[in-house]
Amino acid sequence: MKQVDISLSDVTRLVLGSHPPLFLLEVVIRALICFVIIIVALRLLGRRVASQYTLIELSAVITLAGTMGVPLLDDKRGLLPPLLIVIGLLAMQHLMGHISLHYRSVDRLLVGPERIALEDGRLQLDTLRGTVLSREKMFSLLRCRGVQQLGQLSRVYLEPSGALTLIWSDTPQPGLPIVPHDDKALLAAMQDDGHLACASCGHVIEQQPAPNCACTRCHAQHWLPACVSVED
Template sequence: MKQVDIFLSDITRLVLGQNPPIFLIEVIIRALVCFVLIIITLRLLGRRVASQYTLIELSAVITLAGTMGVPLLDDKRGLLPPVLIICGLLAIQHLFGHLSLRFRKLDRVLAGTERVALDDGRLRLETLRGTVLSREKLFSLLRGRGVQHLGQLSRVYIEPSGSLTLVWSDTPRPGLAIIPRYDQALITAMQDDNHYVCASCGKLTESKKEHHQPCRCCHGQDWLPASVSLED
């Protein structure tokens, strides 16, 4: 469309575009067909796609969305090319699935591996850097799972899908509070003055001298009183 053909007062063009009104019925039909194809494709891709995405599965879903977007509103595009793309997508996905069952290393390359983000109440900062996960984002996710301080946890795994798996400690010990710092009343109520933790990684120490020195694990300079859990 040329610039001289564009008028803000042209309500018909703004609402219907350049296609005749009958094309709206075709759009509804195209949308229904695309919706059915997406449902069938996601069903054939497997249940994992419907829950948590791995990189391969996320790539498949993005490809599916891009494939369906073009023919949905373009009257010059047919529905056969998206069907062929979807068939190829399904074939590749199932091929990767069978190969992953036979070759464990290939599965790790395609899907990724889990990473340990916390070990016995102490953060592994190198894992957070490697997964581009900030401490505050991790703390937010842990608070959503009912965690008050890091001493409650034995392990935290970052799964290939990006979800967190928590292993609770059988013998909780004082740890670094993950309560927002502005909530000083709650932090004070949780405080244990007999123990200190590194403010960076959460390493626990009972030595009154050690918390005046850099942390041996992450070389952090700041120490805080440890925290204990509050009863429900």
């Protein structure tokens, strides 16, 4: 469209665009067809796509969305090319799933391995750095699962999909509190006077009058009162 054809007072062009009004009906039909194709494609991609994405599944969904976006509003593009792309995408996805089922090394190469993010109440900082997962984000995810302090947990696995798998400790110990700092009443109720927790990794030591030593695990020097969990 040339610049001379552009006018902010042209309400018809702003609302309908440069296409005839009948094209709006075609857009609705195209949208319904694309919606059906996406639903069928996601159904064939597998149930895991509807919950947590792996890198392969996320790439498939992004490709699916990009494929459907162009022909939806372009009257010069038919629906057959995106349909062929979707069929090819489904074939590739099922082929990769078949290969991964028989060759575990290929599966680990495609989706990545699970990682230990916490062990015996202590954060594995190398894992957090390697997966670009901040403490705040991890603490938020743990709070959603009912965790109050890290000593409640024996292991936390970071799955390839990004989900956290929690292994609760049979004998909970005092640990680093992960409740919000503004909740001073709960922190006071949880506080354990006999131990301190490293604010960086959660390593717990016995209480000292004025701790000025570095953490033996991560070498940080910031300590917080360790806490125990309280009943709801």
